[in-house]
Amino acid sequence: MGCSSCSSGPNGQPKGCRNNGTCGTDGCNKLTVFDWLANMSLPDDVEPFYGVEVRFKNGRKHFYNNQEKLPLRIGDVVATEASPGHDVGMVTLTGELVRVQMKKKKQEADLDSLPKIYRNASQKDIDKWQRVRDKEKSVQKESRQIAMALGLQMKISDVEYQGDGSKVTFYYTAEERVDFRQLIKDLARAFNCRIEMKQVGFRQEASRLGGIGSCGRELCCSTWLTDFRSVNTSSARYQQLSLNPLKLAGQCGKLKCCLNYELDTYLEALEEFPKTDTKLQTSRGTASCQKIDIFKGLMWYAYEKEGMNWHQLSIDKVKEIVQLNKKGQEVDNLEDFTEEVSVDSSALFSDGVGQESLTRFDKPRKKGRNRKKKRNRNRNNRRNHESKK
Structure with missing residues (x-):
C-alpha cells in the first residue's frame, strides 16, 4: 500500500487497507488514470486546457476549472469550490487528458460552467480536513443509532465530511423508498452542519466494504473494478450454468459481475451452433x-x-x-x-507428484523395532511356559 492511512499502524505494525481503494489519497491506484501525454509538449498554436480532475473520498471525481492557471501536478492537494464553503481533494489528472475524460463521460468541455479551484491547500486546510475525516467513524455509528430509533429500513454504509466541515454526506442503501425528512432534522441537530443523503446501490456498498469471493480472491469491485454493468440471468443461461441463486449471487446479493467477463466469448462460440429450439x-x-x-x-x-x-x-x-x-x-x-467419442482414461487423472498415494506421508516402520518386539514376546512366552511346569 502506498498511502499513509493504510501502510502501517501504531508501533510500526501493519495496518492494512480498510478503504478498498476509495480513501481519496490515490495511494492504492484503483482509480488512477495514466497520463500518457505527460512527456509531450503542445504545438505552439494550441493553448493548454486548464481543466483539472480532482478526486475525493469513495472514488468520487469531479472536473474543475483552473481559472488562476496554477501550476498543478498529479497528487497536489487543492481547495475547490463547493456549496457551501470549499472542499479539499487531490488532483488526479491535468491537461488534455481531462478533455478526453470529459468527452468519455459525455460532459461538455466548457470551462466556464465548471466549478473553480481556489488554491493549493494550505497546511491549515489539510489539518482541518484531517480532523473532520477522523470523526467520520463515530458520526456513522451515531447516525445509525438515530436511524434505528426512528424505525427507518435503511443502512448507512459510509459518511463523508466536506473539506471545511460545513457539510456531511451520508451514503445509505435501502430496499424501498425511505422518508428521511425527520432523520435529516435529527442529524442536523446532532452534528450542527448541513446534511445530504445519497443512496448507493448494493454493488457500490460491497465494493466499499470489501471481502473474499467464492473464488478465494478479493472482490473485484473492491480491488480494480470501477464500472458496474448490469448482469442478467441470460448471462448464466448462455454459459450453460445452473440457475442456482446461492452460487450465482455475490456478497452484495446481486448476480456476480464475473458472469459478464467471458460472456462475449460464449456468444461468439454459440453463433456456430444451430438454435436450440430447432427440432x-x-x-x-x-x-x-x-x-x-x-x-x-x-x-x-x-x-x-x-x-x-x-x-x-x-x-x-x-x-x-x-x-x-x-x-x-x-x-x-x-x-x-451419432458419433461416439472415446475418452482416454489416462486423461481423466494424471499423477504428477504422487498424489494418488494415500499413505505418502506415513512414517515407514523400522524393521529393527519390530524384531525387538518379537524377541521380547518369545521371551515372555518361554517364561510363562516354565512357570506353568
Missing part, C-alpha cells in the same frame, strides 16, 4: 435438443416419446439434418448420425 424431423419422430457442450461442439437430442434416451451429435451433423429438413426430407433416425 429435427426423422422417420421415428421429432427430436428436440436437450443439452449442448460449447467447448466440445456437441449437441444431445432425444425423441419426444423417448425423453430419457439421448443421442450425441456434432454441430456439422445437426446442420446437415437441418438442411435436409428444410428441403422437405426426413432422415431415417438419429443413430445413423
Whole structure:
C-alpha cells in the first residue's frame, strides 16, 4: 500500500487497507488514470486546457476549472469550490487528458460552467480536513443509532465530511423508498452542519466494504473494478450454468459481475451452433435438443416419446439434418448420425507428484523395532511356559 492511512499502524505494525481503494489519497491506484501525454509538449498554436480532475473520498471525481492557471501536478492537494464553503481533494489528472475524460463521460468541455479551484491547500486546510475525516467513524455509528430509533429500513454504509466541515454526506442503501425528512432534522441537530443523503446501490456498498469471493480472491469491485454493468440471468443461461441463486449471487446479493467477463466469448462460440429450439424431423419422430457442450461442439437430442434416451451429435451433423429438413426430407433416425467419442482414461487423472498415494506421508516402520518386539514376546512366552511346569 502506498498511502499513509493504510501502510502501517501504531508501533510500526501493519495496518492494512480498510478503504478498498476509495480513501481519496490515490495511494492504492484503483482509480488512477495514466497520463500518457505527460512527456509531450503542445504545438505552439494550441493553448493548454486548464481543466483539472480532482478526486475525493469513495472514488468520487469531479472536473474543475483552473481559472488562476496554477501550476498543478498529479497528487497536489487543492481547495475547490463547493456549496457551501470549499472542499479539499487531490488532483488526479491535468491537461488534455481531462478533455478526453470529459468527452468519455459525455460532459461538455466548457470551462466556464465548471466549478473553480481556489488554491493549493494550505497546511491549515489539510489539518482541518484531517480532523473532520477522523470523526467520520463515530458520526456513522451515531447516525445509525438515530436511524434505528426512528424505525427507518435503511443502512448507512459510509459518511463523508466536506473539506471545511460545513457539510456531511451520508451514503445509505435501502430496499424501498425511505422518508428521511425527520432523520435529516435529527442529524442536523446532532452534528450542527448541513446534511445530504445519497443512496448507493448494493454493488457500490460491497465494493466499499470489501471481502473474499467464492473464488478465494478479493472482490473485484473492491480491488480494480470501477464500472458496474448490469448482469442478467441470460448471462448464466448462455454459459450453460445452473440457475442456482446461492452460487450465482455475490456478497452484495446481486448476480456476480464475473458472469459478464467471458460472456462475449460464449456468444461468439454459440453463433456456430444451430438454435436450440430447432427440432429435427426423422422417420421415428421429432427430436428436440436437450443439452449442448460449447467447448466440445456437441449437441444431445432425444425423441419426444423417448425423453430419457439421448443421442450425441456434432454441430456439422445437426446442420446437415437441418438442411435436409428444410428441403422437405426426413432422415431415417438419429443413430445413423451419432458419433461416439472415446475418452482416454489416462486423461481423466494424471499423477504428477504422487498424489494418488494415500499413505505418502506415513512414517515407514523400522524393521529393527519390530524384531525387538518379537524377541521380547518369545521371551515372555518361554517364561510363562516354565512357570506353568
